Amino acid sequence: MNKIKYRAWDNISKKMIDWDTIVEQRLFHDLLDDGDVILMSFTGIIDINGVEVYDRDIVVATLIAADGTIFEDETGMVTYGEYEWELVMDYSKWPVASWGVVENCKVINNVFENEILLSILMNNIGLT
Numbered sequence: 001m002n003k004i005k006y007r008a009w010d011n012i013s014k015k016m017i018d019w020d021t022i023v024e025q026r027l028f029h030d031l032l033d034d035g036d037v038i039l040m041s042f043t044g045i046i047d048i049n050g051v052e053v054y055d056r057d058i059v060v061a062t063l064i065a066a067d068g069t070i071f072e073d074e075t076g077m078v079t080y081g082e083y084e085w086e087l088v089m090d091y092s093k094w095p096v097a098s099w100g101v102v103e104n105c106k107v108i109n110n111v112f113e114n115e116i117l118l119s120i121l122m123n124n125i126g127l128t
Contacts, residue, residue: 007054009038009112016113038112043078043085051107053078058111061087062104077111 005019019042040055047053057078063071076089 003042003044005042006039007042009040009110011036011038014112016110040110041080045085045105047105047107049106053105053107054110055079056111057107058109058114059087060106060108063087075108 007019008017010017043053045053059078060073060075063074076087079086079088
């Protein structure tokens with residue numbers, strides 16, 4: 001079973017708050033009510049470098065289509081779709097079940113700590 005945990009982006013301080021800090025300082029309920037903070041869920045996926053993959057992380061992954069076509073080094077943002085985690089790219093959304101070998105996934109950043117990625121992705125896919 002996947003661990004349930006979160007991290008949070010503070011829009012005021014422009015800093016990420018990790019799960020250990022949230023737990024140690026008992027911040028979870030405060031963060032839920034704070035309009036200046038965005039909570040991001042852990043997906044349960046660990047990338048090839050042992051990094052936990054969270055909602056709104058930017059990853060590079062290998063994708064395998066239903067017909068067996070392999071798309072290597074696809075870059076997109078991880079987000080929760082209607083029923084499951086998805087990799088959202090400018091041109092498509094891929095459910096996690098279609099990612100191919102999840103171990104090939106590599107976190108390269110998250111949208112909040114990279115303002116260029118944030119503005120591009122938010123404009124292209126309409127997320128806030």
